[in-house]
Amino acid sequence: xxxxxxxxxxxxxDTLFPETGKAVVKVLERLGHTVEFPAGQTCCGQMHWNTxxxxxxxxxxxxxxxxxxxxxxxxxxxxxxxxxxxDHYPKxxxxxxxxxxxxxxxxxxxxxxxxxxxxxxxxxxxxxxAYYPHRVTYHASCHGLRNLGLGDGPQRLLxxxxxxDLIQIDHMEQCCGFxxxxxxxxxxxxxxxxxxxxxxxxxxxAEACTACDNSCLMHxxxxxxxxxxxxxxxxxxxxxxxxxxxTQ
Amino acid sequence: MSGTTETVLDPKTSxxxxxxxxxxxxxxxxxxxxxxxxxxxxxKRARVVGEMPDWQALRESxxxxxxxxxxxxxxxxxxxxxxxxxxxxxxxxARDGEEAKRIVTALVKASGSNExxxxxxxxxxxxxxxxxxxxxxxxxxxTDLAELIIQFGHDQPSHIVVPAxxxxxxxxxxxxxxxxxxxxLGDKPQDLADAARRFLREKFLRVKTAVSGANFLIAExxxxxxxxxxxxxxxxxxLPETLITIAGIDKVLPRFQDLEVMLQLLPRSATGERMNPYxxxxxxxxxxxxxxxxxxxxxxxxxxxxLADAEGRQTLNCIRCGACxxxxxxxxxxxxxxxxxxxxxxxxxxxxxxxxxxxHAQSLPYASSLCGACYEVCPVKINIPEVLIHLRNKxxxxxxxxxxxxxxxxxxxxxxxxxxxxxxQRLGRIAEAPLVHKDGQGEGWIxxxxxxxxxxxxxxxxxxxxxETFRDWWEKRGSRGN
Amino acid sequence: MATEISTIDSSAARTEILHRxxxxxxxxxxxxxxxxxxxxxxxxxxxxxxxPPAEVIELLEDRxxxxxxxxxxxxAGDVAATVAKMLIDRGxxxxxxxxxxxxxxxxPGFDFVVDQGFHxxxxxGFEGVMTGATLAIAETGTVVLQNVPGQxxxxxxxxxxxxxCLVQVQDxxxxxxxxxxxxxxxACLPTTFFSGPSxxxxxxxxxxxxxxxxxxxxxxxxx
Numbered sequence: 001x002x003x004x005x006x007x008x009x010x011x012x013x014d015t016l017f018p019e020t021g022k023a024v025v026k027v028l029e030r031l032g033h034t035v036e037f038p039a040g041q042t043c044c045g046q047m048h049w050n051t052x053x054x055x056x057x058x059x060x061x062x063x064x065x066x067x068x069x070x071x072x073x074x075x076x077x078x079x080x081x082x083x084x085x086x087d088h089y090p091k092x093x094x095x096x097x098x099x100x101x102x103x104x105x106x107x108x109x110x111x112x113x114x115x116x117x118x119x120x121x122x123x124x125x126x127x128x129x130a131y132y133p134h135r136v137t138y139h140a141s142c143h144g145l146r147n148l149g150l151g152d153g154p155q156r157l158l159x160x161x162x163x164x165d166l167i168q169i170d171h172m173e174q175c176c177g178f179x180x181x182x183x184x185x186x187x188x189x190x191x192x193x194x195x196x197x198x199x200x201x202x203x204x205x206a207e208a209c210t211a212c213d214n215s216c217l218m219h220x221x222x223x224x225x226x227x228x229x230x231x232x233x234x235x236x237x238x239x240x241x242x243x244x245x246x247t248q
Numbered sequence: 249m250s251g252t253t254e255t256v257l258d259p260k261t262s263x264x265x266x267x268x269x270x271x272x273x274x275x276x277x278x279x280x281x282x283x284x285x286x287x288x289x290x291x292k293r294a295r296v297v298g299e300m301p302d303w304q305a306l307r308e309s310x311x312x313x314x315x316x317x318x319x320x321x322x323x324x325x326x327x328x329x330x331x332x333x334x335x336x337x338x339x340x341x342a343r344d345g346e347e348a349k350r351i352v353t354a355l356v357k358a359s360g361s362n363e364x365x366x367x368x369x370x371x372x373x374x375x376x377x378x379x380x381x382x383x384x385x386x387x388x389x390x391t392d393l394a395e396l397i398i399q400f401g402h403d404q405p406s407h408i409v410v411p412a413x414x415x416x417x418x419x420x421x422x423x424x425x426x427x428x429x430x431x432x433l434g435d436k437p438q439d440l441a442d443a444a445r446r447f448l449r450e451k452f453l454r455v456k457t458a459v460s461g462a463n464f465l466i467a468e469x470x471x472x473x474x475x476x477x478x479x480x481x482x483x484x485x486x487l488p489e490t491l492i493t494i495a496g497i498d499k500v501l502p503r504f505q506d507l508e509v510m511l512q513l514l515p516r517s518a519t520g521e522r523m524n525p526y527x528x529x530x531x532x533x534x535x536x537x538x539x540x541x542x543x544x545x546x547x548x549x550x551x552x553x554x555l556a557d558a559e560g561r562q563t564l565n566c567i568r569c570g571a572c573x574x575x576x577x578x579x580x581x582x583x584x585x586x587x588x589x590x591x592x593x594x595x596x597x598x599x600x601x602x603x604x605x606x607x608h609a610q611s612l613p614y615a616s617s618l619c620g621a622c623y624e625v626c627p628v629k630i631n632i633p634e635v636l637i638h639l640r641n642k643x644x645x646x647x648x649x650x651x652x653x654x655x656x657x658x659x660x661x662x663x664x665x666x667x668x669x670x671x672x673q674r675l676g677r678i679a680e681a682p683l684v685h686k687d688g689q690g691e692g693w694i695x696x697x698x699x700x701x702x703x704x705x706x707x708x709x710x711x712x713x714x715x716e717t718f719r720d721w722w723e724k725r726g727s728r729g730n
Numbered sequence: 731m732a733t734e735i736s737t738i739d740s741s742a743a744r745t746e747i748l749h750r751x752x753x754x755x756x757x758x759x760x761x762x763x764x765x766x767x768x769x770x771x772x773x774x775x776x777x778x779x780x781x782p783p784a785e786v787i788e789l790l791e792d793r794x795x796x797x798x799x800x801x802x803x804x805x806a807g808d809v810a811a812t813v814a815k816m817l818i819d820r821g822x823x824x825x826x827x828x829x830x831x832x833x834x835x836x837x838p839g840f841d842f843v844v845d846q847g848f849h850x851x852x853x854x855g856f857e858g859v860m861t862g863a864t865l866a867i868a869e870t871g872t873v874v875l876q877n878v879p880g881q882x883x884x885x886x887x888x889x890x891x892x893x894x895c896l897v898q899v900q901d902x903x904x905x906x907x908x909x910x911x912x913x914x915x916x917a918c919l920p921t922t923f924f925s926g927p928s929x930x931x932x933x934x935x936x937x938x939x940x941x942x943x944x945x946x947x948x949x950x951x952x953x
């Protein structure tokens with residue numbers, strides 16, 4: 001029985017990585033579910049909240065609740081955004097002081113999933129019928145690893161992909177150095193951290209580096225491209241959307 | 249050592265983190281030393297923590313014990329004072345670092361000695377005690393090997409537990425050769441340790457007054473606990489006639505039994521050992537065993553300010569293990585000095601600005617990618633990322649109007665409306681157009697961004713925005729089908 | 731000698747700090763309430779032994795060896811002979827001992843001198859120190875001494891370069907909580923936990939033995 005899954009694309013995926021959203025839709029429809037897209041969605045508020053602009057982030061809680069209150073399940077191809085909501089929305093709702101919102105948030109959050117955990121934990125799947133004949137290495141985004149406890153879920157999904165050559169990266173759990181505005185406010189240190197991550201990626205000999213977060217991938221890709229390494233980044237969803245007919 | 253201007257890490261005057269970091273990133277030796285040291289301790293920690301089936305239970309108890317102590321801090325400090333005094337100790341109170349230094353200086357003078365031997369104490373580093381003592385004509389000898397290296401090197405500590413972690417053996421050898429006058433000194437770690445042992449032994453057997461910090465103050469008994477490795481602590485605590493212990497008011501533990509948790513959490517987290525070589529516990533003055541005169545100076549120095557902040561006060565639960573520093577990917581790149589404070593790394597990023605009541609060190613809460621590795625290893629579960637975000641908010645509120653604040657307000661307004669959001673997306677594509685260049689694959693990339701965003705393009709390219717957003721695509725295809 | 735410090739009066743500071751704490755905490759703490767709260771702190775970590783006694787002893791030995799502390803067993807009647815062997819192996823004979831050390835543990839032919847409150851430089855002239863112990867913690871390889879007969883004041887087990895420590899097997903516990911429980915009744919005595927000889931990892935993180943304090947530690951486990 002297919003679910004009605006509402007997609008929270010996230011502000012940056014919508015604008016910069018629409019292919020990831022398309023891939024999520026493709027995978028979910030392939031698995032027999034119906035995807036909905038509440039059109040009024042914008043942003044979870046993470047950038048504001050994490051940079052210290054909490055007043056600007058608060059209104060976005062209500063907005064999210066309003067957009068998604070009727071969803072059977074909400075899927076988000078970004079672990080940092082889900083972490084933002086799980087870790088902070090309850091107390092943000094308390095701060096706003098609206099009892100109705102507090103209740104709504106409490107009821108909605110258990111139905112909100114990062115994309116890979118939707119597949120492994122909610123749907124209990126590992127094989128989603130994907131085909132991706134490339135050498136790939138996986139970077140464990142910090143929020144997915146530590147805040148959401150994704151564990152080896154993403155890797156189990158990857159291992160089940162037909163044709164994939166999955167190589168373990170050294171220091172998989174070490175932060176890539178993106179950190180949101182950190183990448184700009186502390187560009188030097190961010191670059192130093194990125195240098196270690198790109199070295200680790202290159203050492204695997206992979207064609208592509210994947211992760212559950214395009215924020216990390218955008219950052220890693222930025223260096224891989226600047227250095228003209230020929231190695232690319234690809235969101236996990238896009239790998240899982242790959243099938244025999246797709247060209248790459 | 250005398251007559252030289254010592255550089256001190258003073259948050260009031262230190263350069264902002266991004267600036268300080270920029271120069272240390274050029275120091276290849278430092279970065280190598282820091283990487284090596286943090287990797288070694290992390291591996292050791294992982295091993296001894298992995299052995300413990302009840303590690304998470306210990307962390308939770310550790311958190312609750314410390315939280316409880318802070319919630320009843322007045323009661324426990326009074327209890328400590330009563331019990332310590334009853335056992336022959338003299339307890340003094342200091343509202344800030346200046347007052348603490350005045351008291352310690354007076355106590356040293358009153359002890360009849362113009363020199364002191366010291367055990368490593370971050371609290372004394374925090375207030376720059378040695379400088380005050382020197383100014384009063386009193387010589388302070390550091391006896392902890394790392395602190396000796398720092399003192400002789402006219403340097404500053406860069407790590408809470410391993411303060412000289414930024415130095416390698418050749419650098420240490422040079423320092424000892426010069427300061428101990430040992431031109432033939434070898435560079436094997438054992439040679440260096442032996443040199444320190446001989447140099448310090450003479451001091452231990454002679455100097456009449458010692459100054460220490462405290463790892464824990466035990467309210468129930470009035471006892472003090474020092475956790476150490478080398479034995480210099482034991483020397484300073486036992487041999488002199490007068491002992492002066494200075495401790496932040498946050499060092500209090502409610503009961504003796506609570507050591508059963510702390511003495512498991514601390515050594516495994518700090519040095520990756522099942523137990524550190526020596527723990528000393530004493531209560532007041534003991535006849536024929538140790539100093540005849542014992543003073544404790546309880547220091548506030550803005551800890552009560554931290555306590556007053558509902559979200560920041562968990563910072564005070566810290567037991568100074570340094571595990572967060574070892575786990576931090578930012579610290580790994582820069583070492584401790586870049587933080588401009590004796591408290592560096594993740595704990596420094598939250599403690600230092602709060603001890604400065606947010607007037608200084610405002611760049612420190614931003615010296616983090618919020619990866620959460622620190623929270624994972626903190627033995628008392630301080631949610632450092634949460635406190636960092638909280639402090640960022642305090643900085644923003646304090647700063648008020650700025651270019652960044654304005655940009656954030658505009659972005660906030662954009663996110664509150666679907667129409668504005670879509671308009672912004674279109675505008676973004678237009679605005680970036682002049683900056684886009686096609687690469688060999690025909691893909692559009694941006695290699696340079698202006699102003700604040702320039703930090704991105706220092707080492708990274710930015711892909712141009714796609715012509716069609718996801719929602720544009722979604723609308724075109726309708727609710728189903730391609 | 732230290733003069734009276736009548737000029738230091740921190741009562742004003744005391745009042746202010748306590749006041750600040752109470753403001754920060756939203757009121758004064760109440761002793762009874764604090765006691766109740768303390769009693770309800772969650773403690774689901776291991777608080778009792780999980781291994782049988784023989785394994786506990788083995789674990790202690792294993793951990794002591796990990797720290798380069800030499801550990802041997804002996805039957806109750808053979809202690810003196812074992813002590814003799816250890817000292818001969820080490821080539822030592824002039825040992826300081828605390829008052830109240832069991833005479834049956836001391837073999838003839840060695841120079842055991844009872845501590846008279848020697849000055850530090852006099853203690854420096856001894857080759858080693860021999861003491862009993864209050865207890866040992868197997869999991870961490872720790873021996874605990876307190877200032878009681880047979881263990882003595884802290885300085886004597888600090889200054890000599892060699893420490894020979896005699897531990898009764900019935901005084902060996904597995905875990906740190908068990909140890910703290912046993913120490914509870916004598917918590918106010920000067921107490922020292924030893925886990926191996928003095929060490930530091932301050933130079934490139936290599937553990938080096940013996941900066942200060944005895945560089946050599948031997949333990950005899952007495953059955």
